[in-house]
Amino acid sequence: MFAMFSRAVTFMAVVLALVCFSTPASSSDMELLGAGATFPQPLYSKMFDAYNQQYKVKINYQGIGSGGGINQLVRKTVDFGGTDAFMTAKELETAGAPVLHIPTCLGAVVVTYNLPGNPKLNFTSEAIASIFLGSIKRWNDPKIVSANPDVKLPDMPIVAVHRADGSGTTHIFSEYLTKANKEWKETIGAGKSLKWPAGQIGQKGNPGVAGYVKQTPGAVGYVELLYAIQNKMPYGNVRNRAGKFIEPSLKAVSAAANVKIPDDTNVSLTDTEAAAGYPISGFTWLIFYKEQNYGGKAKGRAEALAKLLSWMVGDGQKYVEPLQYAPLSKEAAAKANQIIRSMTYDGTPLVK
Amino acid sequence: MPDGTVSNAFRIMDNKARQVPGNTDRSEKRFNLVLALSGAFIVALLAAILVTLFITALPSIKEFGLFFFAGKVWDATTETFGALPFLVGTLFSSFLALFISIPFSLAISIFLGEYFKEGAVSTFLRSAVEVLAGIPSVIYGLWGLFLLMPAVRLVEMKIGVAPHGVGILTSSLILAIMIIPFSASIGREVISLVPGDLKEAAYSLGATRFEVIRNIVIPYARSGIIAGILLALGRAIGETMAVTMLIGNSNFLPTSIFSPANTMASVIANEFAEATGITAASLIYVALVLFFVTMVVNIVGTYVIQKLSIESSKEVS
Amino acid sequence: MGGHLRGRLVKDLAFKGIVCLFAFLSLLPLFLILYYITKNGIAVIDWDFLFHLPRPIGETGGGVANAIVGTLMLIVLSSVISIPCGITAGIYLSENKEGKLSNTIRLSVIVLQGTPSIVIGIIAYLWIVAPLKTFSALSGGVALSIMMLPVIVKTTEETLKLIPYHLKEASLALGVPYYKTILKVILPSGLSGILTGILLSVARITGETAPLLFTAFGNQFMNINIFKPIDSLPYRIFYYAMSPYPEWHSFAWGASFILVVLTLALNLIARGISAKWKTRF
Numbered sequence A: 001m002f003a004m005f006s007r008a009v010t011f012m013a014v015v016l017a018l019v020c021f022s023t024p025a026s027s028s029d030m031e032l033l034g035a036g037a038t039f040p041q042p043l044y045s046k047m048f049d050a051y052n053q054q055y056k057v058k059i060n061y062q063g064i065g066s067g068g069g070i071n072q073l074v075r076k077t078v079d080f081g082g083t084d085a086f087m088t089a090k091e092l093e094t095a096g097a098p099v100l101h102i103p104t105c106l107g108a109v110v111v112t113y114n115l116p117g118n119p120k121l122n123f124t125s126e127a128i129a130s131i132f133l134g135s136i137k138r139w140n141d142p143k144i145v146s147a148n149p150d151v152k153l154p155d156m157p158i159v160a161v162h163r164a165d166g167s168g169t170t171h172i173f174s175e176y177l178t179k180a181n182k183e184w185k186e187t188i189g190a191g192k193s194l195k196w197p198a199g200q201i202g203q204k205g206n207p208g209v210a211g212y213v214k215q216t217p218g219a220v221g222y223v224e225l226l227y228a229i230q231n232k233m234p235y236g237n238v239r240n241r242a243g244k245f246i247e248p249s250l251k252a253v254s255a256a257a258n259v260k261i262p263d264d265t266n267v268s269l270t271d272t273e274a275a276a277g278y279p280i281s282g283f284t285w286l287i288f289y290k291e292q293n294y295g296g297k298a299k300g301r302a303e304a305l306a307k308l309l310s311w312m313v314g315d316g317q318k319y320v321e322p323l324q325y326a327p328l329s330k331e332a333a334a335k336a337n338q339i340i341r342s343m344t345y346d347g348t349p350l351v352k
Numbered sequence B: 001m002p003d004g005t006v007s008n009a010f011r012i013m014d015n016k017a018r019q020v021p022g023n024t025d026r027s028e029k030r031f032n033l034v035l036a037l038s039g040a041f042i043v044a045l046l047a048a049i050l051v052t053l054f055i056t057a058l059p060s061i062k063e064f065g066l067f068f069f070a071g072k073v074w075d076a077t078t079e080t081f082g083a084l085p086f087l088v089g090t091l092f093s094s095f096l097a098l099f100i101s102i103p104f105s106l107a108i109s110i111f112l113g114e115y116f117k118e119g120a121v122s123t124f125l126r127s128a129v130e131v132l133a134g135i136p137s138v139i140y141g142l143w144g145l146f147l148l149m150p151a152v153r154l155v156e157m158k159i160g161v162a163p164h165g166v167g168i169l170t171s172s173l174i175l176a177i178m179i180i181p182f183s184a185s186i187g188r189e190v191i192s193l194v195p196g197d198l199k200e201a202a203y204s205l206g207a208t209r210f211e212v213i214r215n216i217v218i219p220y221a222r223s224g225i226i227a228g229i230l231l232a233l234g235r236a237i238g239e240t241m242a243v244t245m246l247i248g249n250s251n252f253l254p255t256s257i258f259s260p261a262n263t264m265a266s267v268i269a270n271e272f273a274e275a276t277g278i279t280a281a282s283l284i285y286v287a288l289v290l291f292f293v294t295m296v297v298n299i300v301g302t303y304v305i306q307k308l309s310i311e312s313s314k315e316v317s
Numbered sequence C: 001m002g003g004h005l006r007g008r009l010v011k012d013l014a015f016k017g018i019v020c021l022f023a024f025l026s027l028l029p030l031f032l033i034l035y036y037i038t039k040n041g042i043a044v045i046d047w048d049f050l051f052h053l054p055r056p057i058g059e060t061g062g063g064v065a066n067a068i069v070g071t072l073m074l075i076v077l078s079s080v081i082s083i084p085c086g087i088t089a090g091i092y093l094s095e096n097k098e099g100k101l102s103n104t105i106r107l108s109v110i111v112l113q114g115t116p117s118i119v120i121g122i123i124a125y126l127w128i129v130a131p132l133k134t135f136s137a138l139s140g141g142v143a144l145s146i147m148m149l150p151v152i153v154k155t156t157e158e159t160l161k162l163i164p165y166h167l168k169e170a171s172l173a174l175g176v177p178y179y180k181t182i183l184k185v186i187l188p189s190g191l192s193g194i195l196t197g198i199l200l201s202v203a204r205i206t207g208e209t210a211p212l213l214f215t216a217f218g219n220q221f222m223n224i225n226i227f228k229p230i231d232s233l234p235y236r237i238f239y240y241a242m243s244p245y246p247e248w249h250s251f252a253w254g255a256s257f258i259l260v261v262l263t264l265a266l267n268l269i270a271r272g273i274s275a276k277w278k279t280r281f
Helices: A002-021 A041-055 A066-074 A089-095 A125-133 A168-180 A182-187 A205-215 A225-230 A250-256 A299-313 A315-319 A330-341 B003-019 B023-069 B084-115 B120-134 B137-159 B168-192 B196-204 B209-238 B241-246 B264-274 B277-316 C002-025 C028-044 C047-051 C065-095 C100-114 C117-132 C137-162 C165-173 C178-189 C191-206 C233-241 C246-276
Strands: A031-036 A058-063 A080-083 A099-113 A159-163 A201-203 A219-224 A237-239 A281-289
Touching: A031 A066, A031 A299, A041 A058, A041 A099, A041 A225, A041 A299, A041 A315, A058 A205, A066 A080, A066 A089, A066 A168, A066 A281, A066 B264, A099 A168, A099 A205, A099 A225, A099 A250, A099 A299, A099 A330, A125 A159, A125 A168, A125 A182, A125 A237, A159 A168, A159 A205, A168 A182, A168 A219, A168 A281, A201 A205, A205 A219, A205 A225, A219 A225, A250 A281, A281 A299, A299 A315, A299 A330, B023 B277, B023 C065, B023 C100, B023 C117, B023 C137, B023 C178, B084 B120, B084 B168, B084 B209, B084 B264, B084 B277, B084 C002, B120 B168, B120 C028, B120 C246, B137 B168, B137 B241, B137 C028, B137 C233, B137 C246, B168 B209, B168 B241, B196 B209, B209 B264, B209 B277, B209 C002, B209 C117, B241 B264, B241 C233, B264 B277, B264 C117, B277 C100, B277 C117, C028 C246, C047 C065, C065 C100, C065 C137, C065 C178, C065 C191, C065 C233, C065 C246, C100 C137, C117 C137, C137 C191, C165 C178, C178 C191, C191 C246, C233 C246
Parallel strands: A031 A058, A031 A080, A159 A201, A159 A219
Antiparallel strands: A080 A281, A099 A219, A099 A281
């Protein structure tokens, strides 16, 4: 029996060795690694699936939040990161080498909730701020009722949910509230991780927040539009600066995006002045190093990354609208391509 | 012929054999060295773990020192980190889980150790408890998410508290279920090891089964039962997945059993992937604390059990 | 006098009743869990589920083939790393019952066994992911092997301690060198116990998620390369459970069913081996 056992172990070890070492890290079946925002993840998973079918390149993207994406890129454990919050000066400094951002699409952060009858609600910025600051605790509070005269709001406690992980969605949401509400600006401010009031629930990722709100009567949270749509969850209209209650939609997000885009694409779309624009909109970016030769990275891998990025702002844009994200404008796409062309490997540009 | 003399004779021969010079001696020496090295490797592994944790947590230790444990604020934006909310969250949920689980694990121990030591019922219960112990943590979390959470939510709505569904209570409940097998199996062993003559003496004086259990068995097995409870506590403190899914992820001190909170393990699971600089160092500081707490609890529990098994084997002879 | 006695007898019966009640009540969660896993899990399992890869977010269909393969790979990887070291350390401990090194090793084993899995995950990240600059199955395997080591060491030591001294005596008396005695005589006779220990430790790590969170990382594609990220059943369950999609929830139940079946099978085989092949002296 011992002979059988030792033979089994040797067999196992040989098989393992053959399997693992016959496929070296830089094999012909190219696999790129990305991590970060869950905001665009439904779009990315569709895009990467299509890209894989067309070009046979595997893109492994894990949604760990924008904060996670930035951190893992800085630690160089991933090829690219995804973030809905442009890297801060401090984060760029920590990275050591220059980091480039390209926008891939635009999306809307919606206020989704769980109430009997799934009514369509209107929210003022004051109402949203008060809900998440914890100053109003029940759904039939005058601040919410006043904007919704036709809806019979129940006397239920509000269960507010925020992101437990460092989130670009939080950044877009809080940036809007900072611009639109003085109390929010003074107490909490904007950022990926905030000092939320005590007693609120945190969940990981857009899916986590959506999942929790869907299950909890009286809950309210902020998620990317598609998560609410895919799960048939109600989401509110938000009053923009022009005074109109705007329903979050592809059109309303595009309307909010008619701003000048700087060369590094660092632009904020929240609290837009556009009359038909949805006020909680934002870009989402992919981040990567400008100089791709680091950590022993093979040139083929860098080239594959550049190819992927070009595709995502070019042909890949056809997947954007069916998933209710807004596509890049011609200007944004042009800026993105300009940035991709500045990627280098050992100083020589990757894309001609 | 007394066994001892023969064994001793062979032991001397064995030692002599090890001292025989020549090829056999070298290969034996090498063999013993290999054995000793792999044993030493384990010690080195543990030391390396400690050193790694300590060095990576150093920036945070230097900054916050021992006030880390008293600090109530965990704020990544102002880079102020205090671990008190997680210490309280961990201890609160673990001890609550312990209190909930003790009646049940004690019942199982007495059932299997006293009333039904053998037989079909005994085998059934014992196997069932083993299965309970073998279910992975994430599956407990999944089950808790879809079955425990709505139940707790109903209770909260009835009472009039905010119907979070998650929080200290929910995670304590799932922890209680998870740790029952640990204290139950150790309790069962010590209870079944209670010497028969002690019990017989009590019976002969006219005591009922209940009185024997209450006055003889439990006091005798007390330290073993406590050791089992300690080991269960150690498991509860270090538990990550089921707790992360059910505790509500709030970095504030919990104010009631319905509050959302975070334990040391769950805050690490939530925030490590995105942690940089002093945040990462502080999270590893939390990990260091968690490591030491579980280490102390486990060592105490294991030594009490070892002492007991030595004592009971002495009693038998 | 009679009344007093009746009181005591009532208490006796009541106590027995309470003990039985609580003992079986504690099984209630177990039955509920197994019931829901079976009910929701079996409904989902079909050819698609077992052999296809996951579909993009929000789309229906697909399966968990990558997670199943990933779990199996992680098991093999961590076994290959931990079994040799664990067995040899266990042999050392059984041969050297006293001594400073032995006692230190035993203490280390106790401490390692009680270490929370999330802490081991951090260690694997710091030791393997950060230096290699990539998430990988290897780092996940290392984390899991650290968790397997204590169980293997302990069961090996305890199994070998049970083997009577005269077996070793006889072999040495025949002139067999010490190391051959251990490898060819002692070890094989303790094999069933050691195998049981290995299977039990594998059962333990099969369901572990926390150490894989920042090491194996997850992968929606199939992967058998140890230097790349890999998916696993526990990770899939976690990811799907925390999502809002009802289909993903049923996938989580399905994956749980597979995981529970795997874990129970390992436990059963372990118990079967120890019962059937236990060499009696």
